[in-house]
Amino acid sequence: MGYAKGILILMSINIVGVCGVIILTGFTGLFSLGHAGFMSIGAYVAAILTKYFGIPFLLSMLIGGLIASLSSLIVGYPTLRGKLKGDYFAIAMMGFAESIRLLFSNIYPYFNGALGLSGIPLKMNLTTSLIICAIVVYFTFRYLNSQHGKLLISIREQEVAAELIGVNVTKEKLKSLLISAFLCGISGGMMAFYYTYMTPNTFSAELSNNMLAAVVFGGMGSISGPVIATIILTALPELLRAVARWRLVIYGLLMIIVMLFRPEGLLGNKEISLYPFIKRIKKEKKVRDVTIKEGK
Incomplete structure (x- = not known):
């Protein structure tokens, strides 16, 4: 039971970090290979504030997230101001994470x-x-379905056209990066208070790659897809421990198969919604009420 709880906690931590990548990569279209750097900043700041200064851990996590968000300006402002995108932005973020x-x-x-x-x-x-995971997912959903999210989608789909109709592209990208880094900082703080021990190598490039893989695997432009993908990708290595020698081979093979037969990801740009189910229940209830009324 304790092992299962540990897996669920890891899933929650990973989902919080992936929500940050969803905002930046999934909806803004900026690929990042360095979000582990923001997680490490959030983790170290939160852990030090609580361990050495006795600050409540929730407040420490918020401060860690804010510091991570502010640190994103170091790499975000010059790169986005200089119109870097695509591979160039991804490499800049990877260099930032390695420097941290x-x-x-x-x-x-x-x-x-x-x-x-x-x-x-x-x-x-x-x-x-x-x-915390539920709050972050709800915030991500509300933010990306607001006017801010629509602006991010317009930038992702056609940046030049978005700029021509008056969208401040640099400002929106920078805002997206700040929020993304904040959520990853929160995720790092959660990881620190769960592991109780960490080294700089805990936040390696592999962690950034896994978060990016979850977004691509789940579907660009979707929130439900990457969340489901994160759950699968967190549980899968544990389920394959029985074949430990072949675990990474099977893991990689499954990723290749999914990308070959479902290149848009699990859900593409769609969301899992309870609305059709609720609508059907209401329709059935209405038919039932009419039948009862006619029977009288």
């Missing part, structure tokens, strides 16, 4: 360098992680 990892590997005493930070209070349980 190397920086944390050489800072003493609080960060403890490459040896990592231990003795972090265990604060993240299943209930707390699920509540």
Whole structure:
């Protein structure tokens, strides 16, 4: 039971981080290979504030998210101002994440360098992680279905046309990056308070790649798809532990098969909605009421 709870907590943590990538990559169209850097900033800031200064962990996570969001300006402002996009933006983000990892590997005493930070209070349980995950998913859904989300979609689909009709493309991209980094910072804080020990290598390029893979695998332009993909990609390595020697081979093969037969992702740009189900129930209820009335 404890093992299953651990998997569910990891799913919640990963979903929070993936929501950040959904906003930047899925809806804005900016591919990033460096969001693990924002997670590491959020994790270290939150852990240090709680461990050494006694600040409540939820407040520490919010501060960590804000610091991660502000740090995104370091790489975001010059790159987006310079109209970098595509592979160039992805490589810039990857370089930023690697710089952060190397920086944390050489800072003493609080960060403890490459040896990592231990003795972090265990604060993240299943209930707390699920509540935070639900809040973040709801916020992401509301934000991306508002006017802000429509602007991001217009930039992703046709940036030049969006600029011609008066959209401040640089401002909207930067706003998207700030929110994305904030959510990844929150995810990093959750990870710190669950693992209770971390090193700079915890936030390697593999973590960024996994989050990006979840968005592409789930479907660009969808929220439900990447969330489902995150659940699958988190559970799959654990389910394949029985064939540990072939686990990564099977994992990679499944990814290739999905991309070959479903290149738009699991859901494409569609969402899972309860509206058709509710509509059907209402229709059946209406028919039943009419039948009862006629029977009288």
